[in-house]
Amino acid sequence: MSFWADFWNALTGIGTLALAGATFCVIRQGQRQRRDGECQHRDRFKPICLLAPYGGVDAWNRRGDLLEAMPPAPENPSCGTVAIRCVLRNVGVGPALKLRLKFRLLDMNGWTSEPWELSPLGAGETCGSDAAPLLVPFPIHERFNQTDFAMLTGKPWEIWLEYEDVFGQQFQSIHRKAPFDTDPAKFAWTTAEPSQQPKAIMPSIPWLTYTKGPMP
Structure with a gap:
C-alpha cells in the first residue's frame, strides 16, 4: 500500500508543479499583453515635432541660412532675437506639451x-511662416556676449526641441546645421586606380534626429 500511496503522492506533486508552471506562463503572457496594449495606447498619442524649412526641402549645404541673428534693441541690450526660417510642425498624433527650444553650439x-518655452502644439498644428517667422529671444551675458551673438549663424549649431506627451514621456527632435560628418574615423573611401589616391566620402548628417527618452 505504501508503494501506491507514494506513487499517487508523486503524481500529485508533479501535477501541482505543472499547474503552477502553466499558471505562471499565463500570468506572464497576460502581463506582456497588457504592456503591449499600454504601449500601443500611448503610441496613439505620440507627438513628433520638427522644424521644416520653407517648402519642406532640406537645403543641405545652406542650412546656415535658416537662422538670422537680429541684434538687441537699444532699450534692451541684454537680449537679442533669433529668427528661424522654418515652420514648426507637430506631425505626430498627439499634443506636444512642455515644448521648449534651445541652441547647442x-x-x-x-x-x-x-531653453525658450513654447506653447503646446496639438497634433497637426504649426507655428511660424515665411511672413511671420519663428522668433526666439536669446539672452546675452558674460558667457555669451554680443560678439558671440553676432557670429551665431556662422557657428556649428544644433537646434533642440524638447517636449512631452500626455503621459509625461519625453522626446527630443535635434536639428543639425552640418550636412556632413567631418570625423575621419567615419569616412568611407573610394576604390582608386593605381595611379590615383583614394578619395574620402564623408557620411551625411540628417537634418532631423528624433529620439524618445530624457535628454542625455
Missing part, C-alpha cells in the same frame, strides 16, 4: 542656450 564645448 559645438565650437563652445557644447554650450547650450537657456
